[in-house]
Amino acid sequence: MAYVITQNCCKDASCVPVCPVDCIRPAGDDSDSPITEMLYIDPDSCIDCGACMDACPVGAIYYEDELPDSQLRFRSINAEYFARHPLQSPTYPPVVKHGRIEPGALRVAIVGAGPAACYAADALIDIDGVEVSVFERLPTPFGLVRAGVAPDHQRTKSVVSAFERAMSSKRLAAYFNVDVGTDVDHDELLRYHHAVIYAVGMTHSKELGVPGEQLPGSYAASDVVAWYNGHPDHIDRRIDLTGHRAVIIGNGNVALDVARVLLAGTAHLESTDITDDALNSLRDSTVEEVVIVGRRGIRHAAFSVGEFLALGSLQGVDVVIEGDDDLQPAPDDDVETVFKLQIAREYTERPPTPGHKRVVFRFQARPVEILGPDRVSAVRLARTAAGAARPGDDEGEILPTSLVLRSIGYRGTAVGGLPFSADTGIVPNEAGRVVDDQGHVRTGIYVTGWIKRGPRGVIGTNRGCAEETVAAVLADFDDGLLERPIGGRADLDAALADRGVTHVDWSGWRAIDAAERRAGDARSRPRIKLLDIASMLAAVTPANSTPGPQA
Numbered sequence: 001m002a003y004v005i006t007q008n009c010c011k012d013a014s015c016v017p018v019c020p021v022d023c024i025r026p027a028g029d030d031s032d033s034p035i036t037e038m039l040y041i042d043p044d045s046c047i048d049c050g051a052c053m054d055a056c057p058v059g060a061i062y063y064e065d066e067l068p069d070s071q072l073r074f075r076s077i078n079a080e081y082f083a084r085h086p087l088q089s090p091t092y093p094p095v096v097k098h099g100r101i102e103p104g105a106l107r108v109a110i111v112g113a114g115p116a117a118c119y120a121a122d123a124l125i126d127i128d129g130v131e132v133s134v135f136e137r138l139p140t141p142f143g144l145v146r147a148g149v150a151p152d153h154q155r156t157k158s159v160v161s162a163f164e165r166a167m168s169s170k171r172l173a174a175y176f177n178v179d180v181g182t183d184v185d186h187d188e189l190l191r192y193h194h195a196v197i198y199a200v201g202m203t204h205s206k207e208l209g210v211p212g213e214q215l216p217g218s219y220a221a222s223d224v225v226a227w228y229n230g231h232p233d234h235i236d237r238r239i240d241l242t243g244h245r246a247v248i249i250g251n252g253n254v255a256l257d258v259a260r261v262l263l264a265g266t267a268h269l270e271s272t273d274i275t276d277d278a279l280n281s282l283r284d285s286t287v288e289e290v291v292i293v294g295r296r297g298i299r300h301a302a303f304s305v306g307e308f309l310a311l312g313s314l315q316g317v318d319v320v321i322e323g324d325d326d327l328q329p330a331p332d333d334d335v336e337t338v339f340k341l342q343i344a345r346e347y348t349e350r351p352p353t354p355g356h357k358r359v360v361f362r363f364q365a366r367p368v369e370i371l372g373p374d375r376v377s378a379v380r381l382a383r384t385a386a387g388a389a390r391p392g393d394d395e396g397e398i399l400p401t402s403l404v405l406r407s408i409g410y411r412g413t414a415v416g417g418l419p420f421s422a423d424t425g426i427v428p429n430e431a432g433r434v435v436d437d438q439g440h441v442r443t444g445i446y447v448t449g450w451i452k453r454g455p456r457g458v459i460g461t462n463r464g465c466a467e468e469t470v471a472a473v474l475a476d477f478d479d480g481l482l483e484r485p486i487g488g489r490a491d492l493d494a495a496l497a498d499r500g501v502t503h504v505d506w507s508g509w510r511a512i513d514a515a516e517r518r519a520g521d522a523r524s525r526p527r528i529k530l531l532d533i534a535s536m537l538a539a540v541t542p543a544n545s546t547p548g549p550q551a
Contacts, residue, residue, distance in 0.1 A: 007306035012460030114143020116449025186417030217376030243402030250407035432469030
């Protein structure tokens with residue numbers, strides 16, 4: 001018997017070091033390992049000890065005889081991975097933990113409180129003596145885990161439990177509800193910290209660059225995600241779901257999440273933390289078909305195997321594959337491409353069911369225009385071949401729709417006081433060390449997460465990224481590059497209070513969290529989110545926050 005890793009795998013690799021027989025792959029720095037969206041357990045080597053399941057922060061690991069029906073397929077997926085990549089002992093270098101650092105000798109500010117920031121905080125707090133300050137614009141931490149993960153993926157959201165130890169440490173000070181750039185600037189952070197790590201992510205969706213993109217009814221898919229997840233910046237947004245069809249441009253996991261939420265039905269969502277406004281809109285929705293448009297074929301699709309497979313389990317929803325007839329695996333296809341092709345072939349073999357809703361994957365197509373005099377009424381799609389327009393296909397196909405969502409990735413924006421590459425959308429860096437336009441390292445300034453490497457990877461990808469950046473911080477500390485006098489935390493607290501800035505600490509967040517969970521308990525839901533900042537601050541008792549003087 002064996003344990004099996006399933007759909008919710010976040011790939012932070014917490015399970016890898018606890019496995020006594022080293023049978024979880026791919027992990028570590030083995031350059032010969034394939035790049036995958038999740039980890040796999042070798043069924044022939046697993047000794048059924050359960051250590052991996054205990055360590056998994058998102059509950060993605062099951063004993064094979066206890067797999068839910070919707071996850072049964074992952075038993076064969078795990079086995080097939082190792083059939084293609086036989087288990088071999090890795091030759092990773094031993095991990096050497098940094099020794100204790102004298103208290104007060106290294107204090108690091110982290111800007112942002114999403115997964116990348118939390119993994120960096122965890123790596124720093126793991127070093128005895130290091131002090132950390134985490135700054136976040138909102139009163140709530142966890143970034144896209146709170147506001148980006150789909151409401152029906154509660155197991156994925158549970159990754160935040162992995163951050164509790166660090167975030168609740170007495171050596172970590174949380175400065176939530178503090179906007180770096182407005183309430184405190186970059187130079188001031190350096191006044192009170194030896195180093196600053198920016199983990200600000202990428203918050204802006206890329207644009208299509210086609211006529212009609214600004215019409216009402218055309219949105220970024222990420223804005224819709226923020227709306228149904230209750231992000232304070234999007235609580236006043238209204239999404240019209242009275243049409244028959246929605247079209248999503250792009251085929252990553254965000255696109256599949258939105259398609260699933262639009263089609264799954266409210267019975268599927270009533271026990272989640274989706275907002276009441278979104279739930280009511282979905283209850284009245286008349287959307288019966290979601291078309292997911294991909295410029296190239298399924299081999300280049302950005303969605304993960306798990307999310308693609310999950311669509312086939314939606315009750316009352318057919319999955320349709322169009323535009324790509326090449327669904328047979330090729331010798332050079334990687335393991336997850338093979339899985340995607342296999343699942344796609346199975347979808348094509350399922351007969352459509354009268355009365356079912358549909359999610360349609362339209363491959364080898366691209367939008368050339370969004371049509372409508374006053375709001376979106378259709379999108380014009382042109383066929384493509386391997387990503388290029390076919391000759392004579394300028395007119396394309398007009399696909400009626402009232403809702404077009406772009407889900408083609410994110411772009412970074414310049415961070416005050418830091419170099420920025422408009423071409424790549426990231427802060428130029430070397431292993432996390434920020435470099436200027438001449439390639440010179442900006443001592444004491446670092447980046448991690450998407451603003452460091454670009455918008456790719458899953459939640460757990462941020463762990464290795466953060467650990468690399470923290471290693472750079474510690475190396476610079478050891479070399480004496482960060483040694484200089486700085487102000488104390490009490491001085492920073494006084495400066496914020498003098499400006500009337502109310503900063504929420506970790507206890508304050510716990511008060512918000514408790515209020516949301518109490519409201520959720522009353523309705524048999526995980527939580528009912530507080531949607532506006534005023535309501536969040538009202539849930540924080542005076543003992544949990546540091547209020548500035550009233551104007």
